[in-house]
Amino acid sequence: MSAGDTAAFEATLWRSLGVFRVLALTYATVRIVAGAETFANQAAGWGVLAVMIAWTGAMLWAYGSSRVRGWPLYTVDLLVAVVLVLLSRPIVGAEALGAGQSILPVTWHAAPVLAWAVAGGRTVGVIAGAVMGVCDFGTQAIDVPGGGSPTGAVLLLLGGMTVGHVARLAVSAEERLQRATELEAATRERERLARDIHDSVLQVLALVQRRGAEIGGEAAELGRLAGEQEAALRALVAFGRPAPDRTGGPVDLRAELARFGAPHVTLAEPAEPVLLPAAAAECLAAAIGAALDNVREHGGPDARAWLLVEDEPDAVTVTVRDDGPGIEPGRLDAAAAEGRLGVAQSIKGRLADLGGTVEIYSKPGEGTEVELRVPRTN
Amino acid sequence: MGEAIRVMVVDDHPMWRDGVARDLAAAGYEIAACLGEGAAAVRLAAATRPDVVVLDLQLPDLSGVEVIRGLLNAHPSTRVLMLSASGEQQDVLDAVKAGAAGYLLKSASPAEFLDAVARTAAGDAVFTPGLAGLVLGEYRRLASTPATPDVPQLTTRETEVLRLVAKGLSYKQIAERLVLSHRTVQNHVQNTLGKLQLHNRVELVRFAIEQGLDGE
Numbered sequence: 001m002s003a004g005d006t007a008a009f010e011a012t013l014w015r016s017l018g019v020f021r022v023l024a025l026t027y028a029t030v031r032i033v034a035g036a037e038t039f040a041n042q043a044a045g046w047g048v049l050a051v052m053i054a055w056t057g058a059m060l061w062a063y064g065s066s067r068v069r070g071w072p073l074y075t076v077d078l079l080v081a082v083v084l085v086l087l088s089r090p091i092v093g094a095e096a097l098g099a100g101q102s103i104l105p106v107t108w109h110a111a112p113v114l115a116w117a118v119a120g121g122r123t124v125g126v127i128a129g130a131v132m133g134v135c136d137f138g139t140q141a142i143d144v145p146g147g148g149s150p151t152g153a154v155l156l157l158l159g160g161m162t163v164g165h166v167a168r169l170a171v172s173a174e175e176r177l178q179r180a181t182e183l184e185a186a187t188r189e190r191e192r193l194a195r196d197i198h199d200s201v202l203q204v205l206a207l208v209q210r211r212g213a214e215i216g217g218e219a220a221e222l223g224r225l226a227g228e229q230e231a232a233l234r235a236l237v238a239f240g241r242p243a244p245d246r247t248g249g250p251v252d253l254r255a256e257l258a259r260f261g262a263p264h265v266t267l268a269e270p271a272e273p274v275l276l277p278a279a280a281a282e283c284l285a286a287a288i289g290a291a292l293d294n295v296r297e298h299g300g301p302d303a304r305a306w307l308l309v310e311d312e313p314d315a316v317t318v319t320v321r322d323d324g325p326g327i328e329p330g331r332l333d334a335a336a337a338e339g340r341l342g343v344a345q346s347i348k349g350r351l352a353d354l355g356g357t358v359e360i361y362s363k364p365g366e367g368t369e370v371e372l373r374v375p376r377t378n
Numbered sequence: 379m380g381e382a383i384r385v386m387v388v389d390d391h392p393m394w395r396d397g398v399a400r401d402l403a404a405a406g407y408e409i410a411a412c413l414g415e416g417a418a419a420v421r422l423a424a425a426t427r428p429d430v431v432v433l434d435l436q437l438p439d440l441s442g443v444e445v446i447r448g449l450l451n452a453h454p455s456t457r458v459l460m461l462s463a464s465g466e467q468q469d470v471l472d473a474v475k476a477g478a479a480g481y482l483l484k485s486a487s488p489a490e491f492l493d494a495v496a497r498t499a500a501g502d503a504v505f506t507p508g509l510a511g512l513v514l515g516e517y518r519r520l521a522s523t524p525a526t527p528d529v530p531q532l533t534t535r536e537t538e539v540l541r542l543v544a545k546g547l548s549y550k551q552i553a554e555r556l557v558l559s560h561r562t563v564q565n566h567v568q569n570t571l572g573k574l575q576l577h578n579r580v581e582l583v584r585f586a587i588e589q590g591l592d593g594e
Contacts, residue, residue, distance in 0.1 A: 195464065199436050202463035206484040207394045213488070214397070230463075230485050237464050268507045268544035270515020271468045306507055306546035310514060313522055321545040366555070369545065 009174045013118050013167055014063045017111060024108040025056045031106050038101055040093025048084055048091060048104045055080055056108075063115070074115050078128060081109040085135045089142075103139050113156055117164035129160025198237045205230035231263035250275040253309060253316060256285040260292055264302060269309035276316055276374065280354050284318065284374055287350040287358075291320040291370045294344075299324035314376055315356075321369045327362040347372070382408040383499045386428035388445070389461070390414040390438050394484075398432060398491070405492050416440030420448030428456055430499050433478070435462040435469060442473040450477045459498040466508030471516060474571060475578040480504025503568045510544035513570055520577070528580065530573040539566040 032049050039045045059077060062068045088103035097103070113132050117125025133153030141148025205226045212223015252273035261267075276284065288307070295305045299322055308319040347370065348358045356374040385407045389395040392414065399412045410428040413419055416437040423431070431449055435442040446458050457479040462470060470481055480503050482494045494504045505513075514537070520529045532540065535556075542552045549563045556563070 196436075199462070199464045203391055203394065203436075203484060206463055207391065207397070209485065210397055210488065211393070227485065234463070234465050234483075234485065266507050266546055268466075268509075268511025268514075270519065271471050271512050272515060272519055304546070306544070308507070308511055308541065308544045310511075310541075311518060313518075319541075319545055321547075323546070366551070 009171060010118070010167075011066070013170070014069070017114055017118065018060050018063060020114065021056050021059060021108070021111045024106070024111060025052060028052060028104070028106040028108045031102055032104065035092075035096070035101050038093075038096040038099070039091060040096065041091045044087075044091045045104065048087060051080075052084065052105065052108060059111070069119075071119070074112065074119055077115060078112040078131070081105065081112045081132065082135050085109050085132070085139055089139050094142075097140060097142075103136065109136065110156055110159060113160045114163050117160045117162075118167045120164065121168045122161055122164035125160030125162075125164030126157060127160075129157040132156050195237075198233065202230055202234055202237075205233070228263065235261040235263050235265065235267075249278070251278045251281045253281045253284065253318075256281045257288065257307065257309070259285075260289065260307070264304045265292065266304070266306045267309075268307065270311050272311070274309055274311040274316060276376075280374055283350050283354055284316070284356075284372060287347045287372055288318055288320060290347050290350070291372070294370075295320070295322040295324065295368075298322075316374050316376070318372045319369055320372070321367060323367040326364045326366050326368055327360075382406060383430060384408045384410040384426070384428045385495065386411045386413075386419065386423070386426060386431045386456075388413055388416065388419040388431060388437065389434040390436075391434075394434075401488050401492060402432075402495065405495075407495070414438075416445035416448070419445060420452055423449045423452035423456060427453055430495055431456055431458045432495065433458050433460050435460050435473060436464075442469055442478075443476040446473055446476040446478050457498050457501070459494060459504060466506060466512055470509060471512040474509065474513065475516070475574055477575050477578075479571075481506055481509045501568075502564050503571045505543050505567055507544050507546045510540050513574065514540050514544060516574060517570075528577070530577045532570060532573075536566050536570050539563055540570055543567060 113128045116128035133156040137150045137153040208226035209223045212219040306321045310317040351358050354374045359371040362368040410426040460478045460481045463484045553560045553563045
C-alpha cells in the first residue's frame with residue numbers, strides 16, 4: 001500500500017520530466033532549423049533531429065510504464081544523450097561551434113540527468129550531471145577561443161543536485177504522511193476496540209451489582225463493590241477523550257475535562273468537540289477544577305456534582321452544580337466583604353483573565369450552581 | 379387498569395436479560411419477547427406488538443439506530459427505552475434522533491429502571507443529564523450549520539428546562555424552580571425530542587429524494 005502510493009507520487013515526477021523533454025525538443029528543433037545552414041554536415045544534423053524526436057517519443061512511453069522504468073533504461077537514455085552531444089562536434093563543426101552555435105540537443109540532454117536525479121537522489125543526480133557536463137563543456141568550449149564558459153555544465157550539475165534533493169524530499173515526505181495516516185487509523189481502531197471492551201466490562205459490573213443486590217447477604221457486598229468500580233470506570237470512559245494536541249491550535253475543552261472524571265461527577269456535554277484556544281481551555285479547566293474542589297470541601301467526599309458544557313456561537317459556558325446544602329442569601333456577599341471567599345475569588349480571577357464572567361446561584365437546600373462563561377474572540 | 383403493558387427485552391447478555399425480565403414480570407408487566415439480537419427483535423416486533431422495547435444499544439448484529447428504525451417500522455406505536463453501559467456518547471444521540479423515547483444507564487437501580495419503563499409506557503421522555511447535554515448540543519449544532527432550511531429550534535422555556543435536566547435536577551425540582559406543573563416540565567422535555575426526531579425524518583426523506591430513492 002505504502003510502496004504503491006509512493007510510486008504514484010513518483011509517477012507525477014516522471015510525467016513532469018516528460019513535459020520537460022517535449023519543451024526541450026521544441027526549443028532544439030527551433031535552434032536546429034534556424035542554424036542548419038551553418039552546420040558542417042547539414043544532412044546529419046537533420047538526422048540527429050529525427051533521432052531526438054523518435055527518442056523523445058520512445059522515452060515518453062518508457063518512463064510512463066512502471067515495468068520498463070529502471071536503471072537499464074536510465075543508463076541507455078543517458079548514453080544516447082551523451083552520443084548526440086558528442087556527435088555535435090563533427091556535425092555542427094568546429095567553426096560554427098567556435099562562433100557560438102549551440103550543440104545539437106541544446107538543452108534536451110538535461111532530461112536523462114534529471115531522470116537519474118529523480119530515480120537516485122542528489123548524489124546520483126550530481127554524477128549524471130557531471131558526466132553530461134563534461135561532454136557538454138568538452139564539445140562546446142573546446143573550439144571557442146579562450147576556452148569558453150562552462151555555464152551549461154554547471155547548470156547540469158546544479159540541476160542534477162537540486163532535482164535529486166527535492167525528489168528525495170518529496171518522496172520521504174509522502175512516506176512520512178503515509179506512516180502518519182496508518183498510525184492514525186491504528187489509533188482509531190484501538191479506541192474502537194477499547195470502547196467495545198469497556199462496554200462489556202461495564203455491562204458485567206452492572207450485572208453483578210444488580211444480581212448481588214437481589215441475592216443479598218455477602219453477594220450484596222460484592223454487588224456494591226462492583227457498582228463502585230462500574231461508576232469509576234464509566235467516569236473514566238466518559239471523560240477519557242484523547243489527550244489534546246499541543247500544537248498551538250484550538251483544543252477540545254472536553255479533553256481538558258478528562259482529569260475531573262470521578263464516580264460522583266456527572267457530565268453533560270455536546271457530542272461535537274468544543275473548541276477553544278489552548279490557553280483559554282486550560283484556564284477554564286483550572287477554574288472548573290477549583291469549583292469541583294469547592295464542592296468536595298463543603299459537601300464532603302461523597303457530594304455529587306454535575307458538569308454541563310455548552311458550546312454557543314459567542315461563548316462557551318460550563319456550569320458546575322452540586323446538591324450540597326447551598327448558601328444563605330447574603331452570606332456570599334458577607335464572606336466576600338470579609339475577604340474569606342478564597343475559592344470564588346480564584347475562580348473569578350481566572351475567568352476575568354479570559355474576559356469571562358462567573359455567576360453563582362444558590363439557595364439553601366437547592367445546592368449551588370457556578371456558571372462560568374468564556375466569550376469567543378474572533 | 380385493564381390489559382398489562384407488553385414489554386420486549388433486547389440484550390445480548392442472557393443473565394441481564396433474564397434479570398430485567400424477572401423484575402418486569404414481578405412488577406406486573408407482560409413480557410412480549412426476550413431476545414439477544416437486533417435482527418430477531420425487528421422480525422418479532424410486528425407479531426408480538428410490544429408497547430415498550432427495552433433495548434441495549436450495543437448489540438452484536440445491528441447498530442442501535444438500525445434496530446430502532448426497524449422496530450418503529452414494524453410497529454410504529456412502540457416506544458423504545460435504550461440502555462447502555464458506557465454512558466452518553468454520539469451513538470446515544472443518534473439513537474434518540476432515530477426515534478428512541480428515552481435513555482437510561484445500565485447502572486441505574488432496579489427501582490429507577492422500573493420507574494423509567496413506566497414513564498416510557500406512559501409516553502414520557504426518560505432523560506439522563508448526559509442525554510440532555512447531547513440534545514442541547516445538537517440543537518446548537520443544527521442552528522450553526524448554514525444552509526439547512528427548517529432547522530428545529532428550542533423555545534426559551536424548553537432550553538431552560540433542558541439545561542436544568544442537564545444539570546441533574548429532577549423534574550420535580552425543575553417544576554418547583556420554574557413554578558410550573560410537573561406535567562408541563564415533562565411536555566417541554568418531550569417536545570425537545572419530538573422536534574429533533576421530526577427533523578431527522580424530514581432530513582432522511584429529503585436525502586432520499588435528492589438521491590432519487592423515492593421509489594422510481
